[in-house]
Amino acid sequence: MIRSIAGSGMECWKWAIIMFVVRSTLAMCPTKCSCFLDHKGRNTVLCKEGGMIGPLNLNNVSLDTEVLKITAPDDNNNMLTMSPVFQSYRKLEEIHITKSNVPQLGMHFFWGLRKLDVLNLSQNNITQPLDHNFRGLDKLKELYLDDNRIQSLPSGTFRYLHELKLLSIQRNRITDLANRIFLEIGKLKALKLSGNNLRELNPEVFRDVQELRQFECRGCALKKINKEVYRLLPYLSVLDMGDNEIKAIHADDLKDLANVKVLKLDGNQIFSLHDNTFSNQIALRKLTLARNELTKIGANAFVELYNLTELDLSYNKLEKIHDGAFEAVSSTLEILALSGNQLKTHTLKELGQLQALKELKLSGCGITEYDLDIKKNITFPKNLESLDLSANHISVMNTEFLPAKLKSLDIAKNRLRGIDEYNLQRLDHLKSLNLQGNPWSCDLCYIVPLLERANRSATFSDILCVSPYTVRGKSLGMLEKGDLTWCTAASYSTGDADYFLVSSDGNIGIIAASMSVCLLILTILAIIGTLCYSRRHAARYYTHEDKLAIEGENIVDNNHSPLFCDGELSFKFPLDNDSKKITISTIEDIKKEHSITT
Ligand SMILES: *[C@@H]1O[C@H](CO)[C@@H](O)[C@H](O)[C@H]1NC(C)=O
Ligand SMILES: *[C@@H]1O[C@H](CO)[C@@H](O)[C@H](O)[C@H]1NC(C)=O
Ligand SMILES: *[C@@H]1O[C@H](CO)[C@@H](O)[C@H](O)[C@H]1NC(C)=O
Ligand SMILES: *[C@@H]1O[C@H](CO)[C@@H](O)[C@H](O)[C@H]1NC(C)=O
Ligand SMILES: *[C@@H]1O[C@H](CO)[C@@H](O)[C@H](O)[C@H]1NC(C)=O
Ligand SMILES: *[C@@H]1O[C@H](CO)[C@@H](O)[C@H](O)[C@H]1NC(C)=O
Numbered sequence: 078m079i080r081s082i083a084g085s086g087m088e089c090w091k092w093a094i095i096m097f098v099v100r101s102t103l104a105m106c107p108t109k110c111s112c113f114l115d116h117k118g119r120n121t122v123l124c125k126e127g128g129m130i131g132p133l134n135l136n137n138v139s140l141d142t143e144v145l146k147i148t149a150p151d152d153n154n155n156m157l158t159m160s161p162v163f164q165s166y167r168k169l170e171e172i173h174i175t176k177s178n179v180p181q182l183g184m185h186f187f188w189g190l191r192k193l194d195v196l197n198l199s200q201n202n203i204t205q206p207l208d209h210n211f212r213g214l215d216k217l218k219e220l221y222l223d224d225n226r227i228q229s230l231p232s233g234t235f236r237y238l239h240e241l242k243l244l245s246i247q248r249n250r251i252t253d254l255a256n257r258i259f260l261e262i263g264k265l266k267a268l269k270l271s272g273n274n275l276r277e278l279n280p281e282v283f284r285d286v287q288e289l290r291q292f293e294c295r296g297c298a299l300k301k302i303n304k305e306v307y308r309l310l311p312y313l314s315v316l317d318m319g320d321n322e323i324k325a326i327h328a329d330d331l332k333d334l335a336n337v338k339v340l341k342l343d344g345n346q347i348f349s350l351h352d353n354t355f356s357n358q359i360a361l362r363k364l365t366l367a368r369n370e371l372t373k374i375g376a377n378a379f380v381e382l383y384n385l386t387e388l389d390l391s392y393n394k395l396e397k398i399h400d401g402a403f404e405a406v407s408s409t410l411e412i413l414a415l416s417g418n419q420l421k422t423h424t425l426k427e428l429g430q431l432q433a434l435k436e437l438k439l440s441g442c443g444i445t446e447y448d449l450d451i452k453k454n455i456t457f458p459k460n461l462e463s464l465d466l467s468a469n470h471i472s473v474m475n476t477e478f479l480p481a482k483l484k485s486l487d488i489a490k491n492r493l494r495g496i497d498e499y500n501l502q503r504l505d506h507l508k509s510l511n512l513q514g515n516p517w518s519c520d521l522c523y524i525v526p527l528l529e530r531a532n533r534s535a536t537f538s539d540i541l542c543v544s545p546y547t548v549r550g551k552s553l554g555m556l557e558k559g560d561l562t563w564c565t566a567a568s569y570s571t572g573d574a575d576y577f578l579v580s581s582d583g584n585i586g587i588i589a590a591s592m593s594v595c596l597l598i599l600t601i602l603a604i605i606g607t608l609c610y611s612r613r614h615a616a617r618y619y620t621h622e623d624k625l626a627i628e629g630e631n632i633v634d635n636n637h638s639p640l641f642c643d644g645e646l647s648f649k650f651p652l653d654n655d656s657k658k659i660t661i662s663t664i665e666d667i668k669k670e671h672s673i674t675t
Contacts, residue, residue: 107137119143119170127153129177132160143168149176161186173197182206188213199223206230212237219243223269226250236261247293248272259285271295271317280305293317295341302330313337319365320344332357343367343389352377365389367414374398380405391438392417398424407431416440416465422448425455434458437465440487444469449478456480466491467511476503485509492516494544495523501530510536516543519556522564528553 106112110124120143127149138145145166149155155177163169163186170192179201187193193214203225211217217238227249235241241262251273259265265286275297283289289310299321307313314336323345334340335357347369355361361382371393378399379385385406395418403410407430415424416438425448428437437457444466449455455478457464463485472492479486486507493515496504504510517524519542530537531553538554545562 105137105139107135110138112139115144120168121146125149127155127176129155129157131156131158133157133162133174134160135162135166138166140165141168142166144171145169146171146173147175147177148173151176154178159183159186163187163190166190167192169193171195171197174201176200178202180204182210184209185212187211191215193217195219195221197221198225201225203227206234208234208236211235214238216240219245221245222249223247224249228252229255230258231255232257233260234258238262239264241265243267243269245269246273251275254279254282256281257285258282262286264288267291269293270297272297274298276300278303278306280309283309287311289313291315294321295344296320298322300324302326304330304333307331307333310334311336314360315339317341318345322346324348326350326354328353331355334358336360339363341365343369345369347371350374350378353380354378356381359383361385363387366393367391369393371395374402376401377405378402382406383409385409386433387412389414390418391415391440394418395424396421398427400427403427403431408433410434412436414438415442417442419443422453422455425449426453428458429456431458432460434461436463437461439469440465441468444471446471446473446475449475463509467514474500474504476500479503483507487511488515490514494518496527498526501526512536512540515540517541518544519548519551519553519561520545520564521561524553524561525558528556528558528561531556 106122107124109126110122112120112122115121120139120141122138122142122144123146125146125148129147129149133147135145147155147157157174157177157179159174159179159182161183163172167189169190171194172187172190173195175197177200179198181203182198187196187210190213193216196211196214196217196219199221200223203222204227206222206227208231211220211234214237218240220235220238220241220243223245224247227246228251230246230251232255235244239261242264244259244262244265244267247269248271251270252275254275256279259268259282263285266288268286268289268291271293272295275294277299278294278297280303283306287309290312292310292313292315295317296319299318301323302318307316311333313334316334316337316339319341320343323342324347326342326347328351331337331340331354337358338360340358340361340363343365344367347366348371350366350371352375355364355378359381362384364382364385364387367389368391371390372395374390374395376399379388379402382405386409388406388410389412391414395415398420410431411433413428413431413434413436417440420439420442425439425444428434447453449471457478457480459480460482461480462482464479464483465487467487467489469491471488472494474488474493474496484507486504486509489511490513493512495518512527517527517540519528524542527537527540531540532538538552540553542548542551542553542556547562548556548560
């Protein structure tokens with residue numbers, strides 16, 4: 078009996094204690110912070126309001142906390158100093174203390190955090206991390222020190238971090254890499270040093286991190302590719318050397334990068350690609366050479382790239398791509414960007430052979446509708462799904478050239494004034510169509526098929542009218558068919574003639590205007606006729622006609638008058654002694670002449 082009373086008393090106490098613990102863990106959360114379980118179910122404390130000042134304190138932060146994040150909004154950064162507060166938080170797996178102006182890390186402050194995987198100290202004011210700062214972080218896998226003010230790192234700074242896999246020290250002020258800087262972190266897989274003004278890479282330091290799979294040094298002011306470095310990194314699979322000052326890739330620069338899958342060399346000053354530059358990169362899948370100064374691509378530039386699926390050559394100075402340059406990659410290449418190059422039609426033809434191509438970017442390439450003329454045998458790859466033709470000079474939408482499987486077309490910022498019903502119907506099945514930024518002419522001539530689609534989607538309703546001026550700046554969604562004027566003068570010529578011709582009642586305005594133009598022409602013809610007639614008479618009576626015939630041209634030209642009086646209407650220039658006639662050239666002729674002279 079007594080035992081059972083005592084037992085139930087014990088039970089009560091147990092419950093009370095459990096209730097208290099639950100209550101207190103629920104209640105335990107610092108003011109201005111939030112406490113929750115993250116997507117992996119870990120106890121997380123997040124303090125992001127900012128304005129915290131003084132030594133870091135963890136009052137009311139539960140000892141069970143597994144993830145601690147202290148950050149701040151940009152306009153209210155914290156002003157924290159580190160203090161040895163972590164000793165009892167043995168369950169911590171991640172610590173993020175960012176945007177907190179932390180100036181330095183204390184000795185052994187992270188001691189004993191044997192479960193810590195991630196330490197993120199980005200966006201602080203750290204100038205000089207030292208090895209003892211990281212002591213005790215036996216299991217740390219990822220260390221982020223981005224956006225601090227680190228100027229130098231002494232040898233062996235990270236030597237207690239035996240398990241480190243990722244080290245990121247981007248956008249600091251490191252100018253050189255001291256020997257043995259990566260001592261004892263031989264398991265490192267990813268090293269990110271972008272945004273430090275290194276100018277060159279010291280190959281020695283890479284001896285300690287030969288397991289590297291990923292190396293990034295974007296914006297490091299590097300002048301060349303240092304092949305000594307890559308000789309030491311046989312497993313490298315992602316290499317980012319973008320936005321440096323590399324001028325050339327020499328024949329065997331990349332020879333040792335036999336496993337590289339992603340290579341980024343965009344934003345450098347490379348001006349030519351030699352044959353066989355990539356002869357050892359059989360694993361390469363993604364190559365970007367955008368924003369360089371390439372003028373041509375040789376026939377054998379890509380020959381050994383058996384696995385290339387993505388190639389970015391945009392914003393170079395390419396005019397010509399050698400015949401067959403893409404042949405080697407024609408069965409694998411899926412994404413090709415050539416935007417921002419002034420490509421010749423010839424090069425567009427080369428694209429037809431890219432059997433596997435799904436996505437093609439040709440923005441800002443100076444392409445006109447003539448380049449896309451089906452008669453020139455331009456064929457886009459037959460499996461193409463996405464085509465970017467934005468920012469070109471296309472003024473007539475002709476859908477004949479579009480491949481059957483196309484799903485997405487970007488034809489923004491061209492010179493389209495309208496699209497006719499036939500061609501629009503052939504665009505209707507597209508999943509995505511961008512028509513923004515064309516000089517749409519919202520009148521009955523041009524816009525009706527588009528206006529009829531205005532209630533379908535924003536693609537059409539957001540089209541902005543550019544002319545006539547009565548509806549300039551209005552979107553199709555705001556217009557009714559009744560608002561449209563008849564074809565405005567601007568429909569036929571460029572320029573803003575519609576200012577004169579379209580009154581608020583456009584139809585009457587244009588009829589009146591064209592009638593007055595006709596009248597004017599008739600009047601002029603009548604006057605010229607009268608003049609000619611009276612002059613002939615005068616000539617017969619007062620001059621010697623045979624003399625006139627010899628000097629004819631001179632007199633005629635000096636007087637400028639009888640231009641319209643000869644039997645046939647032809648223009649003569651004074652210096653054309655061999656009576657060369659000026660005929661009106663067709664655009665084709667002009668282009669021919671142009672291409673001969675250039
Ligand atoms: C801790 O919690 C108590 C009560 O829940 C509160 O009064 C106190 O201000 C909190 N302290 C901090 C630093 O958040
Ligand atoms: C580290 O902190 C910065 C700044 O808050 C953040 O942008 C970044 O995503 C964090 N890194 C990781 C891996 O959480
Ligand atoms: C960062 O540290 C430097 C000295 O190392 C100091 O002059 C500067 O004011 C600090 N910046 C901020 C925002 O606290
Ligand atoms: C690259 O392509 C070759 C030949 O097509 C193939 O044998 C090899 O396995 C591929 N390599 C990679 C890394 O995909
Ligand atoms: C286009 O191709 C056809 C047959 O394939 C050929 O007869 C014709 O000459 C080609 N036209 C041009 C402009 O290359
Ligand atoms: C758009 O409006 C037309 C009539 O103007 C109507 O027949 C059609 O169903 C509408 N379509 C949608 C998607 O609302």
